[in-house]
Amino acid sequence: MSLQIPPGPFQGLIFDFDGTLVDSMMIHQIAWKTAIESVGGEFPITIEEYFNLGGISTLNAAKLFLEKNKIAHDPQDLVQRKEAHFTQSLPLVLPIDCVLQHALEEEKKGTKIAIASGSSYPLILAVLNQLGLAHHFPLILTPKDVQRSKPAPDLFLLAAEKMNLSPSSCLVFEDSPLGIQAANAAGMASVYIPKTLWKLP
Secondary structure, eight states: OOOOOOSOOOSEEEEOOBTTTEEOHHHHHHHHHHHHHHTTOOOOSOHHHHHHTTTSOHHHHHHHHHHHHTOOOOHHHHHHHHHHHHHHTGGGOEEOHHHHHHHHHHHHTTOEEEEEOSSOHHHHHHHHHHHTOGGGOOOEEOGGGSSSOTTSSHHHHHHHHHTTOOGGGEEEEESSHHHHHHHHHTTOEEEEOOGGGSOOO
16 A cells, blocks of 8 residues: 655654554554453453554553553553563564655655654664664654653654754654644644554454
């Protein structure tokens, strides 16, 4: 499938990670389900609701799942449980080929590249290392780098700042409504990555 790229040129590309650069959303979902069940709860939302959460921070997702289960548990511990389960499944994570190919082609042209994701830095780096791609993405930004996570524009604006580019010269790649909202709020053009590019069960 070819991506619908808006007219440029763009000096910087900013990629969400899970569901955008890599096909990992269902692996994350299984990790969340396993983690919440380990503290006596159940995965509390539908798959479609889960997809629409893409972009929020891992900690905020943990708080949401605990609240919906009415469980008084440390959300940071739930995050650690979830990330431990995800780490065990690293070999299952594969790139979304057409998105990665576009990133690498633009990198060769001198376009600046960044990742701005709601996931955690260690997990992103672990996936990139597993795929042998870490050297292509030296700039990785996560919710710990900003005060507000998506749908606020902070992550994308910080990425533009780190690349020494204006927001209008950056193009965002996103798979979630929250991410597209954040791109719009940042004054950036965006490319929506459809779920048809995922290998859904």
